[in-house]
Each structure stands twice: as structure tokens, then as C-alpha cells.
Amino acid sequence: MIRMTAEPLLSIRDLSVRFRLPEGEAVAVDGVSLDLMPGEVLGIVGESGSGKSQILYAMMGLLASNGRAGGQVRFQGQDLLSLPPRALDRVRGQSLSMIFQDPMTSLNPFMRVGDQLAETLRVHQGLSRDAAWKAAVAMLDRVRIPDAASRARRYPHEFSGGMRQRVMIAMALLAKPRLLLADEPTTALDVTIQAQVLDLMAELARETGTSIILVTHDLGVVARLCDRVVVLYGGRVMEEARTETLFDNAAHPYTRGLLAAMPRLEAPLTPRLGTIPGTPRSGGGDVSGCPFAPRCPDRIDICTKARPPMRITGEGRRAACHLVEEAQ
Amino acid sequence: MIRFVVKRLWNGALTLAALVTLTFFVMRLAPGGPFSKNRKLSPEVIANIEATYHLDEPLWMQFGRFVWGLLRLDLGPSTRFRDYSVGDIIASGLPYSLTIGFWAVIVATTVGIALGVAGALRRNGFTDYAAGTIGVIGIAIPIFVIGPVMQAVFALKLSWVPVGGWNDGWRSLILPVIVLSLPNIAYISRLTRTSMIETMRENYVRTARAKGIGEWRTIWRHTLKGTLLPVIAYLGPATAAIITGSILIETIFALPGIGRHFVDAALNRDYPLVMGITLLYGGLLILFNIATDLVRAWLDPRLRHDG
């Protein structure tokens, strides 16, 4: 796989997420492996339904009740998937935190914003009510909530969408986590403030030395913030590369399709994915061939019969496609 | 907040006025009168009595008289129990009705919420099935079936509790309160269960989980309010159900409350007493609805600003 000198902060091996359904079993994530170095920003891109969120939920122990995760998620020397609930709670919110897709509904409407922030510190660091509140206000100030001291006493419905997401960012970074999972943190927001919120998140994370996994379907965002990118399709990794490499020289037909669907790279905000012809595959059963085969322009005979193996194609690069050659 | 209360009180007063007016005319227009059933009295005597109650006056004058009395909080004497004023009769029965109603509400909410929460936390567990069974029984078996059956079993057969009446202190309360609270236990536990299951699926509860604050704290601090809001909204209708039920309960268990008077009064065309009890029930219901709205606004910051 990827060979680097330092010890990875996170290493996911063969992660799968399955859902029990009345009709049978649905596989949302299928054998995903990846590594993340301290301080790195990793992007996960893929169309809607490709399993991006489920990867993060599996790591956080937040899968729906009909979901099961398999494989290994090693984080700071522990396998998150096999931790008992109490031990997992010592990790979540402390060294591992998450920002959700929908800021409008992700904050508790019945609780003052300041209390929601302070709660994390009181539970994890045993701070007093006052000290936790002060830290919460200071953090709100850092995410540029105007007049943070009085705003902290307000309830979420009194905040705009952008402000709520900044509150979420403040809440996630409050305990100075080692790793931040950001699930499309800006898709629900107004286009004009998306960039601003993302930059703020990245800046604060850099200051605290926090690594980020950023899930998005916006390649513009990837180009702007990520060091490395994993491309997901139908719950499987299609390709992984450093950001520049991916944009200059994508190996996988799916990635090339995504890039071609992007009009201009230098445009600050680009349209979403999904203009590749065909219907995106989402978490289906076990496909014997390549999941992308039905939509692939470069398809050859073997594609529908044999699952393409993951091949290392260069330094920190890999791709799963029959047309890709292994690096020597 | 004060504007909200004033507005609700004003609306309540309008509803009450409509209720009282409707009741007044419905009663007078219904066939028969307070003394028409009494065959022993000669027509002259009846005319005489009716004159003392002003029943010989045109309807609009009677209504005016009634409204004027109402403004002075004087509903006049009952036509059936001629030596008592409506105020006396209500004052003597109200403590019994209120005691039973109060305990029924307490039992129904505590037991109902506890069962609902237990069921939601352990779906398809033993408590869930037990609560579900109680729920179905409470909803499907009417008070006037389960009441007499329990009377027959626990009072007549086993002699654990008195059959009825109000002579054995708290022991007289047991059966009436249980029977009266049963339908509401059923509704409240079902409501709590679905509401809690829904709340646990909310995104903000997922956020709380992600913060690693522990399962207990997640439930206590982040799910309970969302769960209870619809339950509290139901307390208004629950009061109405308890009022309805208390009429039955007081009949079944021979309790000296006002509910029992109401049916008697209506059947005997005791106009003043019917008006008095209608006013009381209507007023109670309105006050309860306002109170539940206030509690909801207190719990839910989103409701506080718009009237």
C-alpha cells in the first residue's frame, strides 16, 4: 500500500458497512482501506450515495441501528470498531470529532449554544461550569461569531445557517482533537459563504495541528484544501493520489469523468459531480466486476467479469481499474 | 410572553362565551322543562314555580338575566335541589372531582411516560411488549367496562378495596384513580414511545453522541425535551378525557363529585346547574390548554417569540 516513513494517525483496513433490510442486505461501503498522516488533509470525493458519510459514521460508532461495520479502524493505537461504548466515548469529542452535513438540524434546538459547546469540555476535561463557558465563548469568538459572549446565551434558531456551521466547527475543534471528520460541511450553505467557512475550518485545524478528512462532492473544494484525495464509487475506492497528481494525471476512468465534468479548475466554485452519463451506483450487493462498468466509456470485456484489483501506480498512488498498470 | 398569555386568555374567554351561549339556548330549546316531568303538580302550581325562576319570561330576557348573574358570579338556585344554589352544589362536589382528577393526571403522566421511555429505549424488549399490551387494553376497553369488572373482582370478590363511595379514605381512591387513568396511560405511553424513537433519530442527538458525552447524558440532556413536547401538548386533550371519564367514574363508583350531577341535571333540565357545570368544565379545559402552551413555550425556545 502506501509507504511513508512516519506512523499514520489513522489507518483503515478493509472497512465495510452493511445494512440489514427487509429485502436482504445492502453493502454501502465495500473493503475501503486508507491511511492518514498527522496534520494531513485528506479528501474523500464521490457521488451521492457512494458511501462517504457511512465511512465516517462507522468510525464514530454512529451507524443506523440496522447497520454493521466490519474491518479495522486503527486510531491512536486502538481499533475504534471494537472499542466498548465507554472507551469509544473517551475518544469521540476528545481526540476525534465530527462536523455534520446539515447544520440546520445538527444543533440541539432546546439548548443554549454556549452550553452545547461547554458540555464537551465539562465532560471530557472536567472543567468547571464557568471555565467551560469561558472557553466556549473564546472558541465562538475564534470562529468569528460577532459578540460571542452574548451570542453564546442564544438558541440555535437565532443563528443563520453559516453561523450555525461555524458553531459546529467551534464545537468540533473545542477539545483540540487530533482528527476532524468533516462531512460536506458547506453543501447546505449559501454559495457565497461556503469558501469562507471552509477556509476558517482549515485555518483553525492547522493552528491546532488537527488532521482533517473532508468529505465532499465538490472538486473545487478538494483542489483548494486537500493534500490527498480518495475517489469513492459504489462503496469502493477507485483511485487515490496526491491532489496535484490527480488533477494533472488521473489514472482511473471514473476520476477522469469527474474531472471532465468540471468546467474550469481555477473557478472558485465548481458545479457538483454527477454529469457523467448514467445512474450512479449506490451501495449495491456484491458486484462481480467493476462497479463503474455500466457507465464506463473505456470498458473492456473483462470489466464485467472480474473485479479490478487495487494496483499501486506510483509513490502514494493507487487505482482499481483493469486498464491501469502496476508501477515497477 | 405576557402578550401571549393575554391573547390566549382573551381567546379562551371568547370560547367560553360561545360555549355558554350555545349551552343556554340548546338547553332551553330542548323539549321539556325542569318541572314538566312532575305529574303531581297542578298546572297553576307549575306556572307559579316557573314564574319564581323567571321561566315565563321571553328567552332573550332570561338570557340577559343569566348573563347579568354571571357577571356577579351568581348562577342562582338549582331548579332540582331548590334549597341549594348552583355555587353550593359545585363547591360541595368539586373537591372530590378535583382529588380524583388530580391523582388520575399524576398517575397517567408518570406511568405513561415511564412506560413509553422504557419501551423506546429497549424496543421489542419485555417492557416494550408489556407497555404495548397496557396501551392496547387502555385504548380498547372502555372505562365503563373495565370499571365495573374491576369492581366485581377487587371489591366484591376479593374485598381488597371498597366497591364505591368515599368512606374509606385513600382506599376509596384506588380503583377510581386506576380506572380513570388507564386510557390516558395508554395514550401517553404510546405517544411517548413514538416521540422518543423519533427524537433519537434527530440529527442533533447524533451530534450529542458524536461528542462522546455518554449514553445517559445524551438521553437525559438531549432527547428528553424533544420527547416530552408532544406529550405535554397532549395534556390539554388529556384533561378533557379525564373530565369525560370522571362523569363515568363518579357514576360507577357512586362518588359525590360534580360529574355525576351533570348528567342528572341535563336529564332533569336543571338549567342553572347545567350552566354552572358547563362553565366550570369549559373554564378548566381552557386554563389547562393555556397552561400546557406555557409549559411548551418554556421548554421550547422556538415557541417563545411568536404569539
Add this chain to the structure above:
Amino acid sequence: MTVEIVPPRPVSTLGLQFRRFRRNRLAMASVYVLTLIVLACFFGPMFFPFTGQDADFGNISAPIDLFSIHPFGTDDFGRDLLVRVLEGGQVSLTIGFLGALVAGVIGVLYGAVAGYVGGRLDGLMMRLVEILYGFPYVILVILLSLLLGGGNVALFAAIVFTLWLTPAVIVRAQAQSLARKEFIEAARAGGMTHRQIVVEHIVPNCVSVVIVYGSLLVPEVILSESFLSFLGIGIKEPQASWGNLIQAGTAAMDTDLRLLLLPGTMLAIVLFCLNFIADGLRDAFDPNDR
């Protein structure tokens, strides 16, 4: 890019929902039991040579003897208990289903008009509903049945009048949200009249809500009827209804529990079935409720 606006096809989903309902065993069992009880109530008495009001003075307070002419015995007037309970069922069931139907129709029409028309008329109509909601239900229903002179029709009218409110409110909310949907706007832009829109779009799309809440109305009406008859306000002796049979049973409780248990059990079984059916319908039509 052209956007095709396709109205939802309620008919096919309706079929799907009924298939889902049929998979619910408890609900289906309830349907069978209820059908059996309805058939027994309406046709059972035909097999007896007497009616529920005929007194058999040779057999007063006869005990239960399944192989005699009075299988469940007689009451203290010598009237056959089984036949009385079945005849009482005719009254209770008829009032229940008819009452729910009429209350449902009134509520649906009222709600659909208020919700679809909106504006000031809606405000006014809902204001009335709100005021009626503020009334204690018992008082209203008792007073109304007195006003209408007692008896079956009065009872029926009083119950219907107090129970149309909930369907009205629910259908109004549904109609209101439908009126804002794209396919309604498209239909309007396409030149359909209001009447056509209501008949072809609003009503079919309200069907599932109406079925679910209508099924809840039936037990409510039956309960109201027996409740009033129990208090001596509804159906009067010698005509039997479950409510007044239960009342008579309560009075004779310490001597003969049968008089209470027979009609009480029948009523409870019917209410159980109706509630299970209503639950089944709700689950079938609104699966995310679980």
C-alpha cells in the same frame, strides 16, 4: 434542461399500501374477527324463533347452556341474552360505521375547502373549529342529543357533530401542503379548473390520510354511542345497544356477572379489532412512523 413534472400516481401506491396491510397478521386477523362479528350481529338473530325483546317467562334468568334454546341464558325478564347482545351490536355497529362515514365526509369536505381556498375563508372556518375544540366534548354531545329530543337519530347527529373536527383539521393541513405542490401548479397552469384539480389531484392524494384517520373514527363513534347509552342518554330500553346492556349488567353485577361480561366483551373485542386495523393501516400508509 427541461423538467418534467410528474404528478404522483396515487392509485398504484394505494395498491402497494394495501399489499403492505395484508402482510400485517394482527390487522388481518382483526379484519376476519370483525367481519365475523358483523355477520353474526346482523344475521345471527334470524336463526332464533324470538327477538331480543320477547320475554320467555318460563326461562327467567336461565344460566348459560350452550345446547339449549338460550345458549347464553336469559336476563331477569327472560329475554335471550345472546340475541340481545347481537341486536345491540347491530345498533352499535351501524352507528359506528355510518357515523364515522358521515363525520369523515363532512370533515374532509370542510378541511379540503378550507385548505385549498385558504386566505380569509380558511381563517374563519378554522376559527370555528378552534372554538368547537375548546368545548368539553361530553357536554356538547350530551346537550346536542337532548336538543334533538333523544333517541337514535338525535344520538347519531350529536356524535357526528362532535367528531368531524379532527378529520377536518388533518385534511386541511394535507390540502394546504398539496395546494403548494408543483404538480398542482402545473395543473393550474395547464388550464384545469379548480373543481377538476380538487377532484383529480387533491382528493386522491388525501385518500391515504382519510383512510388512516377514518379508521380511527369508527371506534371513537362506537365508544361515544355506548358511553352515552351507558349514562342513559342514548339508546333506550327496551331496544338494546351495547352501552345500555353494559349499564344493565353493571346494575345486576353482584348477582349475575354475565350480564356485564357478555356485552362488555363484545364491545371490547370490536374495539380491539378496530384499533388493530387502524394501526395496521397507519403502518401500511405511513411506514416511517415506526
